[in-house]
Amino acid sequence: MKDLFAQIIQQMGEDLERPGLVDTPQRAAKAYQYLTKGYAQTVEEVVNGALFPSSSEDMVIVKDIELYSMCEHHMLPFIGKAHVGYLPQGKVLGLSKVARIVDMYSRRLQIQEELSSQIANTIMDVTEAAGVAVIIEAKHLCMMMRGVEKQNSLMRTSCMLGQFREEATRMEFLSLIK
Numbered sequence: 001m002k003d004l005f006a007q008i009i010q011q012m013g014e015d016l017e018r019p020g021l022v023d024t025p026q027r028a029a030k031a032y033q034y035l036t037k038g039y040a041q042t043v044e045e046v047v048n049g050a051l052f053p054s055s056s057e058d059m060v061i062v063k064d065i066e067l068y069s070m071c072e073h074h075m076l077p078f079i080g081k082a083h084v085g086y087l088p089q090g091k092v093l094g095l096s097k098v099a100r101i102v103d104m105y106s107r108r109l110q111i112q113e114e115l116s117s118q119i120a121n122t123i124m125d126v127t128e129a130a131g132v133a134v135i136i137e138a139k140h141l142c143m144m145m146r147g148v149e150k151q152n153s154l155m156r157t158s159c160m161l162g163q164f165r166e167e168a169t170r171m172e173f174l175s176l177i178k
């Protein structure tokens with residue numbers, strides 16, 4: 001990636017020999033590797049067996065999970081929060097694992113709709129819950145810095161699986177994350 005970043009910088013009309021830019025291709029390559037590290041991770045690795053038996057069937061909610069991703073259309077960041085809920089049926093997931101699953105899918109080139117559904121489906125698969133809800137609210141730099149240049153628009157996407165497709169369950173979730 002380092003050589004490719006050097007080419008990009010040159011194509012921008014910059015001088016690669018300029019002191020401030022000498023190490024930039026290397027640094028940019030490292031940064032992009034970090035920002036896309038989710039490609040090198042798998043669900044098994046991230047969950048790492050942190051599934052525990054539980055007799056509770058009450059809704060589990062993890063809200064305000066910080067989220068940093070990059071849109072696949074412009075490779076510019078989108079930044080926001082994810083709220084996740086699920087209805088356990090015998091198994092609960094280690095608390096930090098929900099955030100790690102969000103992170104794994106965020107650190108890839110994404111669109112927000114797909115990100116919501118990948119997180120929800122993974123939690124459903126792993127926990128075999130009766131339902132999973134994922135809401136993501138994010139600001140997209142590609143909308144703020146270019147194009148329509150709308151600074152304050154927040155995009156909200158949701159994915160509701162299983163029992164969360166029912167109005168009452170969905171409403172309970174929405175009121176709990178407020």
Ligand SMILES: [Zn+2]
Nearest residue numbers: 071073074142
């Ligand atoms: Zn974009």
